[in-house]
């Protein structure tokens with residue numbers, strides 16, 4: 389993922405205050421903390437200990453304290469973290485208080501499900517426009533939004549100030565769609581198509597591929613089966629062959 393801005397990408401420098409330089413792994417965990425904090429707030433909790441929040445988010449508490457220290461948030465001894473304040477701090481660092489407009493391109497099976505999901509708004513995102521190349525889909529309404537032809541992307545990108553593009557087209561069209569999104573100034577792309585996209589410096593791409601996640605789980609299933617098949621094997625053999633104590637964080641074990 390590139391850290392540099394492409395000369396052709398409109399600069400938004402100066403629009404936001406300087407942010408702390410956070411490790412990518414910390415950035416990836418902040419949304420987990422945020423989700424847990426919202427659940428705590430909804431159930432009437434005003435404060436939470438680092439151990440409580442770490443357990444809710446599925447990480448170890450030392451890691452959580454380190455992550456939050458990057459935000460200048462240390463909690464209060466004997467009290468813990470102020471839930472509302474920590475929500476505010478994390479949302480501010482993630483830029484969620486700006487409600488970024490999302491364009492969804494490809495309104496087939498997956499696109500329909502994404503467009504129909506009401507949960508994005510409560511987590512800081514607004515699907516602002518839907519696009520497809522199939523004229524039979526144009527005009528269809530999903531969750532209050534009308535499907536536009538992809539040719540209308542330049543006009544609507546300006547009108548809606550589109551910031552993030554989600555690609556849910558077949559892999560064969562994904563690069564062309566990415567190029568179109570970049571051409572209208574989109575600098576963040578979430579790609580569901582099973583392919584690697586080439587983008588200019590300054591454009592961030594994240595990929596979601598459930599098949600890859602399943603293949604990684606398959607490897608771990610395979611490995612567990614091969615270890616338990618060994619003579620005299622059991623949970624202790626699994627631990628020693630794995631090279632130490634079992635992890636307390638099952639998500640770490642699959643390398644996410």
Ligand SMILES: NC(=O)c1ccc[n+]([C@@H]2O[C@H](COP(=O)([O-])OP(=O)(O)OC[C@H]3O[C@@H](n4cnc5c(N)ncnc54)[C@H](O)[C@@H]3O)[C@@H](O)[C@H]2O)c1
Nearest residue numbers: 494496497498520521522556557558559561581596597598
């Ligand atoms: N990431 C995941 O976990 C995951 C899961 C399921 C599907 N997928 C992928 O998501 C993509 C969509 O899957 P689907 O089942 O919804 O496919 P689909 O065929 O039902 O829908 C694809 C849509 O994209 C549109 N499209 C094609 N080219 C286009 C273009 N140039 N511009 C705009 N729209 C265009 C088509 O008209 C169609 O409506 C595929 O690449 C699939 O492999 C990923």
